[in-house]
Amino acid sequence: MNASSGTVAEARSKGVSPFAVFGVATVIAAGWAIYQMVAWASVPSFGSSAWPTTIGIMIALGVFFVLALAGPPND
Amino acid sequence: MVESEGRGRSLDDTGAVVPVFEQPPLIVRFLDSTEEEIRKRIARLKLVDRLFLLERDWLTRITMLMILLSLLWGAIGGFDAFGSRTQVSAWALGQPLHLSNQEVYSSITLHGVRMLFGFAQQLEFALFGLLAINAIGVAARHKWVLYGSVILINLSMIMMEGPVYLLPTFNDNYFPAVGWYFLAPLGIQNNSSYVASPLWYLGWIFLCVSAIMWGAWVLSHVAGWLRAPGAGTRGRQLPAFLLFIIGAAILIPICYATLLTSTLWDLGAFLWNWPLNSLANQVLFWMFGHGIVYILFLIPVTAYYLLIPILARRPIYSYRAAFTAAVFFVILTPVLAIHHLYLTPVPSWSVWLSMVLTFAIILPSAITFFSVWMTVKGVKASEWEWNTVSLFLLLSFAGSIAGGLTGPDNNTPSWDVDLHNTLFIVSHFHTLTVISITAGGMALAYAFFPVLVGRFWYSPLLSRIHFAGTAVGGAGMVLFWDYLGNEGILRRTLLVPSAGPIPMYELGLTVSIVIILVAQLFFLLNVLLTLFKGAIVSAEGLQFGEVVRACAQSTYPRPTVSVKEHPLPRQVPRARRERIEVAWVGSVVALLIVVIAVTTPAALSTSDDISAAQSAPAGAVYVTMAGQQYYWSVTETGPVQGHFDNVVVADAGEWVSVNATASGATQGLYIPFRSEPTVNVQVVPGFVSHALFQAPSTPGVYGVPDGEYDGPWFGQDVAALVVLPASGDPSDLSAFTSGDGAGDMYNPPVWSANGTQLVGDQEGLFDHWVPAPTLYAPAGAIGFSWSVPMSSLGIDNYLVNVTTDDPNGQTDWVAAHNDTIPATFGVYRIDPSAGLVPLTTGPLRVGATVPMSLDLSSGVYLYGVTTPVAYSYDPNGQSSSSTGSQSGWVMGLWGVLWVGP
Numbered sequence: 001m002n003a004s005s006g007t008v009a010e011a012r013s014k015g016v017s018p019f020a021v022f023g024v025a026t027v028i029a030a031g032w033a034i035y036q037m038v039a040w041a042s043v044p045s046f047g048s049s050a051w052p053t054t055i056g057i058m059i060a061l062g063v064f065f066v067l068a069l070a071g072p073p074n075d
Numbered sequence: 076m077v078e079s080e081g082r083g084r085s086l087d088d089t090g091a092v093v094p095v096f097e098q099p100p101l102i103v104r105f106l107d108s109t110e111e112e113i114r115k116r117i118a119r120l121k122l123v124d125r126l127f128l129l130e131r132d133w134l135t136r137i138t139m140l141m142i143l144l145s146l147l148w149g150a151i152g153g154f155d156a157f158g159s160r161t162q163v164s165a166w167a168l169g170q171p172l173h174l175s176n177q178e179v180y181s182s183i184t185l186h187g188v189r190m191l192f193g194f195a196q197q198l199e200f201a202l203f204g205l206l207a208i209n210a211i212g213v214a215a216r217h218k219w220v221l222y223g224s225v226i227l228i229n230l231s232m233i234m235m236e237g238p239v240y241l242l243p244t245f246n247d248n249y250f251p252a253v254g255w256y257f258l259a260p261l262g263i264q265n266n267s268s269y270v271a272s273p274l275w276y277l278g279w280i281f282l283c284v285s286a287i288m289w290g291a292w293v294l295s296h297v298a299g300w301l302r303a304p305g306a307g308t309r310g311r312q313l314p315a316f317l318l319f320i321i322g323a324a325i326l327i328p329i330c331y332a333t334l335l336t337s338t339l340w341d342l343g344a345f346l347w348n349w350p351l352n353s354l355a356n357q358v359l360f361w362m363f364g365h366g367i368v369y370i371l372f373l374i375p376v377t378a379y380y381l382l383i384p385i386l387a388r389r390p391i392y393s394y395r396a397a398f399t400a401a402v403f404f405v406i407l408t409p410v411l412a413i414h415h416l417y418l419t420p421v422p423s424w425s426v427w428l429s430m431v432l433t434f435a436i437i438l439p440s441a442i443t444f445f446s447v448w449m450t451v452k453g454v455k456a457s458e459w460e461w462n463t464v465s466l467f468l469l470l471s472f473a474g475s476i477a478g479g480l481t482g483p484d485n486n487t488p489s490w491d492v493d494l495h496n497t498l499f500i501v502s503h504f505h506t507l508t509v510i511s512i513t514a515g516g517m518a519l520a521y522a523f524f525p526v527l528v529g530r531f532w533y534s535p536l537l538s539r540i541h542f543a544g545t546a547v548g549g550a551g552m553v554l555f556w557d558y559l560g561n562e563g564i565l566r567r568t569l570l571v572p573s574a575g576p577i578p579m580y581e582l583g584l585t586v587s588i589v590i591i592l593v594a595q596l597f598f599l600l601n602v603l604l605t606l607f608k609g610a611i612v613s614a615e616g617l618q619f620g621e622v623v624r625a626c627a628q629s630t631y632p633r634p635t636v637s638v639k640e641h642p643l644p645r646q647v648p649r650a651r652r653e654r655i656e657v658a659w660v661g662s663v664v665a666l667l668i669v670v671i672a673v674t675t676p677a678a679l680s681t682s683d684d685i686s687a688a689q690s691a692p693a694g695a696v697y698v699t700m701a702g703q704q705y706y707w708s709v710t711e712t713g714p715v716q717g718h719f720d721n722v723v724v725a726d727a728g729e730w731v732s733v734n735a736t737a738s739g740a741t742q743g744l745y746i747p748f749r750s751e752p753t754v755n756v757q758v759v760p761g762f763v764s765h766a767l768f769q770a771p772s773t774p775g776v777y778g779v780p781d782g783e784y785d786g787p788w789f790g791q792d793v794a795a796l797v798v799l800p801a802s803g804d805p806s807d808l809s810a811f812t813s814g815d816g817a818g819d820m821y822n823p824p825v826w827s828a829n830g831t832q833l834v835g836d837q838e839g840l841f842d843h844w845v846p847a848p849t850l851y852a853p854a855g856a857i858g859f860s861w862s863v864p865m866s867s868l869g870i871d872n873y874l875v876n877v878t879t880d881d882p883n884g885q886t887d888w889v890a891a892h893n894d895t896i897p898a899t900f901g902v903y904r905i906d907p908s909a910g911l912v913p914l915t916t917g918p919l920r921v922g923a924t925v926p927m928s929l930d931l932s933s934g935v936y937l938y939g940v941t942t943p944v945a946y947s948y949d950p951n952g953q954s955s956s957s958t959g960s961q962s963g964w965v966m967g968l969w970g971v972l973w974v975g976p
Contacts, residue, residue, distance in 0.1 A: 015456030015457065016456055017451075017454060017455060017456050017459070018387070018451040018454050018456070018459040018465075019448070019451045019452045019453070019454065021461075021469065022448050022451060022469065022472060023448070025469050025472060025473040025476075026444075026448065026472070026473065026476055028473060029472075029473035029474070029476040029477035029480075030476055030477070030480060032477050033476070033477050033478075033479075033480035033481050034480075036481055036484075036499070036502075036557055037481070037484055039557075039561050040484075040490075040493060040494075040561065042749055042750070042818075043493050043748075043749055043752075043753060044750065044751060044752050045489065045490075045492065045493060045752045045753065046490070046493070048489070048677060049487060049489030049490040049492070049493075049677050049681075050484070050487060050489075050490045050493075052487075052669075052670050052673040052674050053483050053484060053486075053487045053490065053670055053674065054484075056483075056666050056667075056669065056670035057480055057483060059666055060441070060662070060663060060666050061480075063659070063662045063663075063666075064441075064444075064445065064659070067445070067655055067658055067659050067662070068445065068448055068449060068452070070655070071449055071452070071652070071655035072452075072647040072651045072652060072655065073452040073453030073647060074387070074389050074390075074392050074449055074450050074451070074452050074453050074454075074647070074652070075389075075453045075643070075645070075646045075647050
């Protein structure tokens with residue numbers, strides 16, 4: 001391992017940014033969590049007990065993505 | 076470093092010569108010299124020298140010792156998981172079991188404590204200690220405090236296992252089968268039928284002392300650093316990640332102090348019969364039990380705040396937001412205990428307050444995820460490398476979000492009724508502990524292990540296989556646990572219903588666990604190869620961030636990104652970045668207020684319904700349930716009258732008002748309906764819990780498992796709700812079977828009675844079911860048979876109360892007693908006005924097929940051994956208050972005979 005191995009970053013000028021990759025990971029993880037919640041919808045008590053929490057999380061995720069995309073970069 | 080240097084003077088931590096009267100105490104000098112002698116001798120073994128870094132400074136040596144020991148406990152804990160998992164999936168797939176109930180349940184217990192404390196907690200101590208000392212740049216002091224902490228945490232793991240026999244003879248009773256944790260009064264002598272060894276409690280006390288010592292050790296360095304000259308200007312210089320390490324060092328003494336208090340109380344009750352308030356004791360325990368999750372969650376949080384800025388080559392998006400998150404984590408973590416006790420009869424105001432505070436802890440997590448993600452905004456693809464460190468960070472980040480977002484589900488008390496006792500909780504928990512916490516710990520390990528040992532990672536390929544296996548296996552685990560939880564399957568149970576998709580899910584779960592365990596072998600192999608064959612790290616001329624990037628890059632097969640630091644002139648003013656953070660925090664706070672407001676009425680009513688009897692509609696049946704280890708003693712008044720064991724009888728659609736107590740362990744009245752509202756209350760000894768529910772409108776036999784783990788016969792502890800036709804007219808079970816029995820997976824299957832041959836199995840059940848299959852026949856002559864084969868008798872079978880190391884002990888005993896077990900097999904009519912009316916009874920014969928021929932009118936009957944069988948586990952007289960003991964009353968060989976028109 002060369003600690004200061006060569007800088008050929010220019011050769012990889014294109015590609016998916018880490019911000020986009022973390023965003024996709026967040027979508028998958030949050031989607032899985034939402035799926036877990038909604039999967040309980042067949043239980044009769046789900047409606048009154050679970051929808052407020054589930055909808056609250058869905059809205060929060062929407063705000064999360066909107067603000068992150070709208071926010072300035074870390075430059 | 077403290078080293079003796081002859082008489083009259085010595086070296087202090089900084090290497091300066093100090094007068095003899097400032098030398099460390101005699102005991103410290105003695106320990107130093109002893110350690111030095113030992114070190115010199117064992118360092119002659121090159122393998123040991125290299126493995127334990129014996130030539131390095133004491134902080135590095137101890138850190139390495141902790142890492143190696145944490146990996147050792149992790150490996151043993153993984154083996155525990157494998158052992159118990161193979162048995163659960165074997166049962167689901169109809170295969171024989173090879174471990175006893177005690178061994179399976181203690182494997183679950185020891186898996187929990189070894190993974191959480193021996194592995195994760197110790198790894199956190201190692202990494203956080205090293206990072207904290209280096210971050211604040213002070214000389215490490217108080218070596219023997221740290222050594223003491225290391226010794227005690229590892230000793231605690233050994234003690235929790237129970238007595239260690241130099242010449243072991245058969246007795247698996249001393250293993251603690253008490254759940255992953257321990258909830259009073261289970262395990263406490265004079266309070267429970269299942270008694271753990273007192274070493275279990277002493278082990279926890281050792282663990283508490285170890286953790287408190289470690290916290291004090293870190294905080295003493297921070298305090299010393301703050302007192303040093305120039306400290307007044309240093310507050311602003313604390314790196315963001317260090318805030319969370321200090322947060323952990325503050326939280327650890329606070330949370331472990333509550334654990335110490337509850338454990339001392341338990342031990343006092345165990346040894347000196349102190350009075351025990353189980354509910355108060357459980358609240359104390361959960362102040363720790365919840366706190367430990369957040370203490371360990373600070374591992375990935377620290378990894379994000381430390382490593383992502385380093386890999387992105389830019390500071391954290393908002394330092395103020397990070398500071399706010401750290402403060403909120405510390406304030407809120409110790410006060411969330413009661414959200415684990417929502418279904419117990421705690422005051423409803425405490426449930427509401429816990430719900431609010433638990434929702435509030437979403438805030439620091441929300442800040443963290445936003446700040447960390449925004450930190451990489453603006454980083455180009457060409458500036459970023461997907462090495463194993465960044466891959467594990469990504470996995471951990473996703474795991475934290477997936478696991479974190481399912482936390483609010485549990486925190487909604489009226490929803491917790493559906494979730495609390497199911498494997499959904501295990502899915503949520505392992506999303507956090509494995510995909511979030513362990514993956515975050517792995518990111519730190521991949522980044523700093525080379526720094527610690529001075530060698531780059533040997534094999535990028537092995538590290539990537541490790542990552543891939545962890546990601547795939549981890550995702551599979553939480554997926555299948557979630558599926559099982561959705562079906563209402565209990566957590567912590569060995570005996571799962573073998574019906575519907577359950578066997579397939581169990582198989583998928585076991586395969587996933589095997590994948591993740593095998594993946595860890597690649598990590599261990601890479602660790603060993605790195606220690607002995609890794610290229611030497613040359614940090615000369617490199618800044619800290621450059622060294623970390625170089626170490627991370629050694630896990631990447633074809634590095635293309637320079638590790639060099641380059642200045643980042645700020646183009647976006649802080650105010651702009653903070654504005655967006657404030658907008659995010661404000662949105663979260665507003666949403667939390669709305670959700671809390673909307674959720675509050677249901678939360679309060681859920682709690683009120685458990686802690687006080689609600690007015691039952693006219694015509695309700697009143698049921699008094701006394702939970703024993705391991706059955707419910709049931710007395711009914713109202714439209715149904717009589718006494719039953721493990722059976723609740725109600726008419727279709729009738730309201731059922733339950734008044735429940737328990738002894739020996741916390742129990743749970745759990746009816747996992749899916750097309751009717753789930754019934755779920757926890758019953759804590761010394762307190763009364765209440766439930767008011769409407770029986771299904773379809774007559775049939777519904778499974779009612781005990782929702783709370785209460786000892787090694789937990790799997791057999793399943794009752795039945797027998798719903799009779801409301802009109803009193805005879806009915807068949809076609810509506811019940813076509814309606815899927817309200818979706819309760821614990822419903823015993825319905826078999827045609829005529830011609831059926833019931834066969835006892837090794838767990839003392841008929842055909843793997845408890846209750847046994849419901850036999851249906853039209854009125855008239857009915858014929859079926861049953862048998863308890865001699866081959867089904869063994870140490871797992873409660874029916875033969877003989878515990879011995881002789882593999883033929885049980886069968887020999889039966890043979891010597893005319894092939895008869897002292898229990899009665901009978902058929903009884905359920906009479907709603909009188910209880911059980913015996914029709915025929917006889918001895919429980921072993922080995923023979925016993926035909927049953929009856930001429931019955933339509934109605935509902937019980938068959939089998941319908942009263943509990945006394946059980947006492949005492950192999951060769953080895954059970955005692957020092958090794959542990961267990962007894963109880965077990966039911967398993969019984970079912971319902973339904974005779975239609």
